[in-house]
Amino acid sequence: MSRTPSPAGSSEAPLPTAVYANGHLAAKDRFDHWRTLLSSTHAPMELHSDRADDFRARQRVIALGDVTVWPAAFPPVLFRRTDKLIRQSDPESYHLTLMLRGSGVADWRDRTLRTSPGTFHTSDSSRPVEIRSSAERGRILMVGVEVPKAVLPLSRRLADRAVGLPVPDDRGVGALLTHFLRHLVRNLPEYRLADGPRLGTVVADLTAAVLAQASDDDRALPQHTRRHTTVLRIRAFIEQNLGDPALTPSLVAAAHHISTSYLHRVFRHEDVTVGALIQRRRLERARAELVDPHRADEPIHAVAARWCLTAAEFSRSFRSAYGMTPGEYRRLTLHGD
Incomplete structure (x- = not known):
C-alpha cells in the first residue's frame, strides 16, 4: 500500500x-x-x-x-x-x-x-x-x-x-x-x-x-x-461546442430549453458569466495548442481561428491573461528563450 x-494542515x-x-x-x-x-x-x-x-x-x-x-x-x-x-x-x-x-x-x-x-x-x-x-x-x-x-x-x-x-x-x-x-x-x-x-x-x-x-x-x-x-x-x-463560432449565451440557453435571463440567473453564483466562460475556455484551449510540439510550425492566427478568436482579439486577451504575447509564450515554453 x-x-x-x-503535509498536515496545508491546503496546497x-x-x-x-x-x-x-x-x-x-x-x-x-x-x-x-x-x-x-x-x-x-x-x-x-x-x-x-x-x-x-x-x-x-x-x-x-x-x-x-x-x-x-x-x-x-x-x-x-x-x-x-x-x-x-x-x-x-x-x-x-x-x-x-x-x-x-x-x-x-x-x-x-x-x-x-x-x-x-x-x-x-x-x-x-x-x-x-x-x-x-x-x-x-x-x-x-x-x-x-x-x-x-x-x-x-x-x-x-x-x-x-x-x-x-x-x-x-x-x-x-x-x-x-x-x-x-x-x-x-x-x-x-x-x-x-x-x-x-x-x-x-x-x-x-x-x-x-x-x-x-x-x-x-x-x-x-x-x-x-x-x-x-x-x-x-x-x-x-x-x-467551443469550436462552433455560433456558440453564444443565447445558443446555450436555447439548447437547454431555458431563457437567456434564466441562464444568467443560474450562473449568478458562479465565478464567471456564461459569455466570459466561453471566451476563457477558448483562450485556454488555444494556449494549450500553442505549446503542443506537434503544432509548433502552425501560425498563431490559425490556432486562434480554430477557437473562434481573431488574431487581434487573441493577442489582446492572451496578454491580459498571461502577461505576454502568444508568440512570446510559445517561444518561452517550447524553446526556453
Whole structure:
C-alpha cells in the first residue's frame, strides 16, 4: 500500500489518496488481502472467485470529504452482502459503479440488473444483494463511488426506490457523472486537499441526480442540487461546442430549453458569466495548442481561428491573461528563450 504524502494542515497538499496493490504478496494471500480491503472501503461482504489462488488486484481510494471514489482493477468475482453482514456492520451508504470493462448481474430480492459499460450499477449497503461479475479480457475495470446517506441531497424513499434500476452512463446526467469521474481519476494530481470537500459535493449532487433520474422524479432534488446539476450540464455543453463560432449565451440557453435571463440567473453564483466562460475556455484551449510540439510550425492566427478568436482579439486577451504575447509564450515554453 502507498499513500499520497500530504503535509498536515496545508491546503496546497494533494488530495488524500491511498493505492492498494497485492502483487507483492504471495499468490495464496492475495485474495484474502483484497477481500479485507474491500470490506473496509465499501462494506463487509462475502467474496468468491475462481481466480482466488492468484488474485491480482489494484485499487486506489480517493477521499473527497465524506464521499469516497475508488477506481479498481480485479479478476471476476462474486460479491454477496447478506442480512447477517448488514446486522454486523452497515455504513449506511449508497454505492454507484461506473463499469469501464467487464459485466455483471446484480440480484436483489425484488429485481435483477445486468450491467456493463453503458449502464450504472447502484446499490445500498443496507440491502442484501449478490453481484456476479465477468470479464472476457481477464479483469474488471471500474470506478466505485460511496456516498453516505446522510449527505445525499435526495430523500431516502426515492433513493431506495432507484437502487437496482438501470441508468445510462452515456447521456443525460449520467454522462455528466461519467465525465466527471473519468476526469477526476485521470487528472488527480491537479487537485489539492482544499478541493476535496467541494469535489465531494459535486459527486453527491450528481449521484442524487442519477438516482432521481432512475426513479423518474427530478423534481425531488433540492433547488441547489438542481441548479448545480444544470450548471455542470451547461459547462459540459460549452466544452463540447467551443469550436462552433455560433456558440453564444443565447445558443446555450436555447439548447437547454431555458431563457437567456434564466441562464444568467443560474450562473449568478458562479465565478464567471456564461459569455466570459466561453471566451476563457477558448483562450485556454488555444494556449494549450500553442505549446503542443506537434503544432509548433502552425501560425498563431490559425490556432486562434480554430477557437473562434481573431488574431487581434487573441493577442489582446492572451496578454491580459498571461502577461505576454502568444508568440512570446510559445517561444518561452517550447524553446526556453
